[in-house]
Amino acid sequence: MRRTSLALLFLFLASVPGLGGCRPAETPASDSRFRAGLLTPGPVSDAGWNAGAYEGLKAIEKELGAEVSHVQVKSPSEFEEQFRAYAAKGTDVCFGHGFEFQDAAARVAKEYPNTVFITTSGSRTAKNLAPIVFELEEATYLCGLAAGRMSKSAKAGMVSGVELPSIKSTFLAFEAGLRAGNPGARAVSVFTGSFEDVAGAKTATLALADQGCDFIFQNADAAALGVFRAAAERGIYTFGANKDQNALSPAILASAVIDMPRAFVEAARSVKEKKFTGAPIRYGLKSGVITFVWNPAVAGKVPAPVLDEIKQVEGRIARGELKVPRGDF
Amino acid sequence: MPGILETTLLLSVPLLLAAAGELVLERSGSLQIGMEGTMLTGAFVAFAIVHAGKSPGAGLWGAVAAGLLSGALFALFAIVLRADPILTGTAWNLLAAGSTAFGYELIAGKTGAVLELPSLPVVVMGLPWAGLAAFAFPVILHIFFSRTRPGLVLGAAGETPMAVRAQGYSVAGVRSLASLFSGALSGAGGAVLTLSISHTFVEGLTAGRGFLALGIVVFARWRPLALLPATLLVAGATALQYRLQAGGSTQIPYAVFIALPSLLSLAALAVATSRRGAPKALGTPAP
Amino acid sequence: MKRLFTGWSWIPWLTYGAAAGLSVALVLIAGGSPAASARALIESSVLSAPALGESLSRLTGILFSALAAVLAFRGGVLNIGIEGQFLMGGIAAAAIGPMTGLGAASMPLALLASALAGALACLPAAWLSESRGVPPVLSTILLNLVFAAAVTWAVRGPLRDPAGDYPQSRPIPDEQAISTMVPGTRITPAPFLALAAAAGLAVFLWKTSPGLKLRAAGDSPLAAKSAGLSDVKIRTWVFLGSGGLAGLGGGLEVLSVTRRLYDPFATGTGYSGIAAALLGATDPLGAILSSFFLAALGAGSRAMEREAGVPAAIATIIPALAVLAVLTHRAWRERGQ
Numbered sequence: 001m002r003r004t005s006l007a008l009l010f011l012f013l014a015s016v017p018g019l020g021g022c023r024p025a026e027t028p029a030s031d032s033r034f035r036a037g038l039l040t041p042g043p044v045s046d047a048g049w050n051a052g053a054y055e056g057l058k059a060i061e062k063e064l065g066a067e068v069s070h071v072q073v074k075s076p077s078e079f080e081e082q083f084r085a086y087a088a089k090g091t092d093v094c095f096g097h098g099f100e101f102q103d104a105a106a107r108v109a110k111e112y113p114n115t116v117f118i119t120t121s122g123s124r125t126a127k128n129l130a131p132i133v134f135e136l137e138e139a140t141y142l143c144g145l146a147a148g149r150m151s152k153s154a155k156a157g158m159v160s161g162v163e164l165p166s167i168k169s170t171f172l173a174f175e176a177g178l179r180a181g182n183p184g185a186r187a188v189s190v191f192t193g194s195f196e197d198v199a200g201a202k203t204a205t206l207a208l209a210d211q212g213c214d215f216i217f218q219n220a221d222a223a224a225l226g227v228f229r230a231a232a233e234r235g236i237y238t239f240g241a242n243k244d245q246n247a248l249s250p251a252i253l254a255s256a257v258i259d260m261p262r263a264f265v266e267a268a269r270s271v272k273e274k275k276f277t278g279a280p281i282r283y284g285l286k287s288g289v290i291t292f293v294w295n296p297a298v299a300g301k302v303p304a305p306v307l308d309e310i311k312q313v314e315g316r317i318a319r320g321e322l323k324v325p326r327g328d329f
Numbered sequence: 330m331p332g333i334l335e336t337t338l339l340l341s342v343p344l345l346l347a348a349a350g351e352l353v354l355e356r357s358g359s360l361q362i363g364m365e366g367t368m369l370t371g372a373f374v375a376f377a378i379v380h381a382g383k384s385p386g387a388g389l390w391g392a393v394a395a396g397l398l399s400g401a402l403f404a405l406f407a408i409v410l411r412a413d414p415i416l417t418g419t420a421w422n423l424l425a426a427g428s429t430a431f432g433y434e435l436i437a438g439k440t441g442a443v444l445e446l447p448s449l450p451v452v453v454m455g456l457p458w459a460g461l462a463a464f465a466f467p468v469i470l471h472i473f474f475s476r477t478r479p480g481l482v483l484g485a486a487g488e489t490p491m492a493v494r495a496q497g498y499s500v501a502g503v504r505s506l507a508s509l510f511s512g513a514l515s516g517a518g519g520a521v522l523t524l525s526i527s528h529t530f531v532e533g534l535t536a537g538r539g540f541l542a543l544g545i546v547v548f549a550r551w552r553p554l555a556l557l558p559a560t561l562l563v564a565g566a567t568a569l570q571y572r573l574q575a576g577g578s579t580q581i582p583y584a585v586f587i588a589l590p591s592l593l594s595l596a597a598l599a600v601a602t603s604r605r606g607a608p609k610a611l612g613t614p615a616p
Numbered sequence: 617m618k619r620l621f622t623g624w625s626w627i628p629w630l631t632y633g634a635a636a637g638l639s640v641a642l643v644l645i646a647g648g649s650p651a652a653s654a655r656a657l658i659e660s661s662v663l664s665a666p667a668l669g670e671s672l673s674r675l676t677g678i679l680f681s682a683l684a685a686v687l688a689f690r691g692g693v694l695n696i697g698i699e700g701q702f703l704m705g706g707i708a709a710a711a712i713g714p715m716t717g718l719g720a721a722s723m724p725l726a727l728l729a730s731a732l733a734g735a736l737a738c739l740p741a742a743w744l745s746e747s748r749g750v751p752p753v754l755s756t757i758l759l760n761l762v763f764a765a766a767v768t769w770a771v772r773g774p775l776r777d778p779a780g781d782y783p784q785s786r787p788i789p790d791e792q793a794i795s796t797m798v799p800g801t802r803i804t805p806a807p808f809l810a811l812a813a814a815a816g817l818a819v820f821l822w823k824t825s826p827g828l829k830l831r832a833a834g835d836s837p838l839a840a841k842s843a844g845l846s847d848v849k850i851r852t853w854v855f856l857g858s859g860g861l862a863g864l865g866g867g868l869e870v871l872s873v874t875r876r877l878y879d880p881f882a883t884g885t886g887y888s889g890i891a892a893a894l895l896g897a898t899d900p901l902g903a904i905l906s907s908f909f910l911a912a913l914g915a916g917s918r919a920m921e922r923e924a925g926v927p928a929a930i931a932t933i934i935p936a937l938a939v940l941a942v943l944t945h946r947a948w949r950e951r952g953q
Contacts, residue, residue: 073918198531204574423939
């Protein structure tokens, strides 16, 4: 027993990399420097949702000269811990990248009035707490509209990993767009249970293609390549989501894009310039943060009337003349 | 449903390879719950090699080598040094998850990139030759365990290790060899997942398949020939659940689909009529 | 022979050097500063009240899981399903509060329910083991996957918070939750409950007659059987008790830390508990120390990400290296004896 305890204590010291011998740690930056922190629910190497947030953080560092920091949280028990740690260190703005961060942000926001907490999606607000809401639905509606006009089978599929409201909401808008393009068309969704399971996303897409779907919308994050690959194999169309993924495959008809760096920098700037009010920050097609981008590689294959119609509907949404349905979350 | 058979066969390959390796290791009396980590390592190494411009075949062999190394590490800790196998496996899963994620970051950049890889050449039914080999393993292993002397010794190491020692064999040596074999197969399974199914690598690509393979070994009740139906059933259930969702049957909660393969394995155990149990010395240190 | 090993007794300590060296190398490859990482690791796990609060809030779940493992392993049951039992405890705690509407009185009820749920979660594995000969080590791993799916279902089905569409349970109101004792930190009574449970388990195992029988049955089932003890009965009780402890840990996690059930809920707490139990020599008191070690390492490794820019991937590797180092050291030492 005693040997074990000793071993553990010693290990605790020994596992500390380079405790002795290394140059002394840098002193923390002076308090005048603007500081931003980011919590992501998954790895930022996903080339999708989390990667976008990290790019946003780096943009804040570059454009606002901020000192930035990122942490990937593994479970909900860590949300509050990480918010507290950032607030206690005098972080000026702290982003929680997802709906699920709201509770913890609200609890910590009460205790640390000098830190602003921003969650990407959600509805909770306070003097120092607000969500950024990306209305990606406005662009996914356009994807659906294009699919509705072009689909021969009048059947479209939707693929994702975990069933989350933000995902279901983009599906809802896609389906509405699809019906607007072809009232007789219908869409089915498949969830694989994981945003990392590329094989699962591919299998799901093949299954949808076998059911006759000739357009597949996806919001599958890192697993999206499985969708692209399967669509290319079956000669059907798919869509890019969150980032401009058009270059990845000629099977991609268009991408529904969020310019996360711009949204993050704008939010952080409002905090830095003391203009933050605690009101939800919404970004749709009008703001230019959300865009619908045709894939140049398939430009010749889209009928001219469809191109015209999308352009026209895009304008109507941006002007607020057409309300795109979104989920209640 | 034209594609479901092909999909099932292809999805079976990584599971079958990993399960065949684990079966041999468990029959020898040791237990590696870190197959998820070994598969992930194989998947990543195959990705790294092919991404560097080598052929998919080279990627597969590289993954086998990485699997051998993983098997050697497990043998060193859990068999030679007699550390607890559960703890070794758990630490290995963490280590592999972290290392492959870090390696991926070094290759694809901090925010990742979608990197598509060339596939292993298809031989028949959408399967690469490694896939065909996977389907041969249950038969080969059946013959190995029932007809050959090394097979009998290996099996005895998991049932009556003292007797094996009395015959002059090193039980630790036998189990270490089994661990090498198991590692190589799990690594190959990861490579097939990367090269023939996913065509890319992402963090956590294996998505729990190592644990499924563990279940398949139990499902098959440690009988090599039973690996075939067990794997086909689990992979078929996976393929089928996508079909059911794609067919629009939304009445079933999707959590049921996720739990389906494990539930199936457990249900099969509950109703099994075979009384063949686990190797008697499973998880005990080598004498 | 023995002298030779005594003379070389410094060798095992090299494993720690190797683990630390590897960690430093990884941090350097990732472009981080080892010194800043080291400082973040220590400062943010033990060196201040808030930091200690974070380590302690991680301790609750890990220690209860570790105690569950100690009880099971001592009684000869290889329960690897602690993660799943922890999840079921979390589900129960999240269900009771909002459902009964008892206010503050529902808290003890929720804890009772979570212990019960954890115990019930063991029944399939116990039955498979005794009547079908399926080793618990394997059936419980499969059950972990099933119970994780149960959480996925619960937060989207019966427990879903009607306010909003997000897959999470209703929040636990303040009066039903276990709140902080020290303002500005997250130090709640929960980790102290875990410490008390550890002391209680130690007394039970070493000082009571049922504890003695349990250990006897665990050490040598055959001998216990011939001494007239029913090994099946003992193993079943051990299994249920172990699940109960794990479930209690899950319940406390909901009531004192997350205040809701989310999906995914516990990512590896149960497995960390098993590691802590084995590192602590399957002794409740040893488990306290090793659980705290793993909890502090968890809090500290996040701090390395936050404050020293170490990638999350490396923050995963370092605790694993630490566990392997302890394993190697122990194994090496035991070879010498």
